[in-house]
Amino acid sequence: MATRTSSSGTSAARDRLLATASELFYREGIHSVGVDRIVGEAGVTRATFYRHFPSKEDLVEAYLGVEDANIRAAFDAAEETGAEPRELVGLVIDGLADDVARHHTRGCPFINAAAEYPDADSGVRRAVAAHREWFRSELEHVLEAADAADPRLGAAELVLVRDAAMVGGYLDGWERVRPAFVASARRAAGLPESGVE
Amino acid sequence: MATRTSSSGTSAARDRLLATASELFYREGIHSVGVDRIVGEAGVTRATFYRHFPSKEDLVEAYLGVEDANIRAAFDAAEETGAEPRELVGLVIDGLADDVARHHTRGCPFINAAAEYPDADSGVRRAVAAHREWFRSELEHVLEAADAADPRLGAAELVLVRDAAMVGGYLDGWERVRPAFVASARRAAGLPESGVE
DNA sequence: GGTGAAGTAGAACGATCGTTCTATCTTGTC
DNA sequence: GACAAGATAGAACGATCGTTCTACTTCACC
Known part of the structure; x- marks a missing residue:
């Protein structure tokens, strides 16, 4: 067969x-x-x-490739809604929150993998680093388009708070983390506290 | 011998x-x-x-006990400086930053351990949960004494941002994460942006 | 219709895993 | 001086680790 x-x-x-x-x-x-x-x-x-x-490690790297592709696809989908730049920021934050709540309930695949691979030169850690750098710069572009005050710092803060959301969602439960995440994320992105629109 | x-x-x-x-x-x-x-x-x-x-897992739990004791000792030391409640908040945040920069450069011992122990009922995960709950409530008390606006939400945000600082410090380098951490932490605690005093 | 790549089945490799064992020796305490 | 507890040394347990192997079958393509 x-x-x-x-x-x-x-x-x-x-x-x-x-x-x-x-x-x-x-x-x-x-x-x-x-x-x-x-x-x-x-x-x-x-x-x-x-x-x-060729080896188990190649499978591990392929697994991280799948996770990477999924997140990129989610970003693409958000951008294809044709939302305005400032709307898009809200959409992205909501999308990240939704992802943690529904799919990534066991923490971040990249953070978890890095915990098991201490060697920063290993293929796995390189894949983690590449993904994180892409993610950060993608957020920076989104904030830049939305005329954020400091896109670079804002993107760094969003990465920070997203990492925390995945970890906290796993260890403390998403419902306990959600309010803090939404508050921090919207503040970091320069958005008002309330609803999406 | x-x-x-x-x-x-x-x-x-x-x-x-x-x-x-x-x-x-x-x-x-x-x-x-x-x-x-x-x-x-x-x-x-x-x-x-x-x-x-009795087994390796008991050693793992003892290891987490050591880490837990270290952090508790750091809190005790900060409290014994006799600083005023509002000063203490700043001291705690600086202490957390200092700890990430100097000692915990490979991420958070509890988060990393949890990544390797998916069973929430295991002794390791129980130890992680107990430590995190202590840490969160300790921060809440510190914020409460400092008359923070919302000690419960503030503590949750501080936990969030501390988790992220340890993860980000490990994966992206502390110097890249530090500004975002300090900004987010002081904002979450209701402190002004600038220096300690 | 034959060639070759991709599948199945299953045994086997050496290495390491966590754990247990017997046996001997040193030390502090009664 | 005797005794119990703790440390030493080293062999050995069965299980699992990642990996390799041979032998046979099935399908796609020229």
């Missing part, structure tokens, strides 16, 4: 492997999840696994 | 074990550091290890 889906490097087995691993890595941590577990739950053999990924 | 130090559960070997493990767990992560490594660097045998700790 060699179901090659496209001419590129993708295949049904590879997709299942990556989807299963992403779920397990996020929910239970990376070092805690063994290769046996992944191939078992993906319904794939070890040989197939190592045909698609 | 059975150097019993006191009549309680402490001993030189146990102290070395705990100090070595604390350093290794913090610097390299918990699952990444094996028992062999710990006993080796502590200059102790496995038998001695298991005489003092």
Whole structure:
């Protein structure tokens, strides 16, 4: 059953492997999840696994790539609503809050991964650093377009408060963190305290 | 060389074990550091290890206990300066910043531990939750004494921003995070933007 | 219709994991 | 001097880690 889906490097087995691993890595941590577990739950053999990924670490990096792509897609979707620059800031903040509340209830995939990879030169940490830098500069552009007072500082504060929201949402519960997050984020972005519009 | 130090559960070997493990767990992560490594660097045998700790997880919890005690001691020291309530708020914020800059450059021990322990009922996660609740209520008391507008929300925001400072300090570098941290923290606590006094 | 890549199945590698064991030695206390 | 507790040394447990291997099957493409 060699179901090659496209001419590129993708295949049904590879997709299942990556989807299963992403779920397990996020929910239970990376070092805690063994290769046996992944191939078992993906319904794939070890040989197939190592045909698609040179090592477990490559799978870990691919997992972070999935998370990165998801967030970029969310930003793209927000921008495609055609909202005005100042509206967009509110949309982004609401989107971040919504993401923490619904999808990322076990903390930030990148922060959690970094906790398990102390070597800053490792592929995993490089992926984390690249993602964070993209995220920060993306926020800066959004604030810049909205004529924020200090886009650079504002973006740094938003990153700060988003990190905290993911950590706090995981450890303390989102409902306890939400008010503080919304207050801090809107203040950092130079928005009024109240509703979106 | 059975150097019993006191009549309680402490001993030189146990102290070395705990100090070595604390350093290794913090610097390299918990699952990444094996028992062999710990006993080796502590200059102790496995038998001695298991005489003092029923299992590795007990050592992990003891490690978090050390971190918890350190932070409590720092709060006590700040309170013993005899500063006025409003001064104390500034002292606490400066102390938190100083701690991130000097000691906790690999992130927050509790957040990192939680990343590796998904089970909220585990002893490790219970220790994390207990520490965080103490920390939050301690901040609330400090803000309360300083007649802050909303001590409960302010404390929640301070926890938020402190979490973020430790994460950001680790992943992005403290010098990049410091301005955003100080601005957010002082605003959350209802302090003026500028110096301590 | 044959070639080759991608799949399955399953055994096996050495290394390390956390844990337990026996046996010997040192030390402080009665 | 005897005894118990703590530390030492080192072998060994079964389990799991990430990785590699051989052998066989199935499909897509030229």
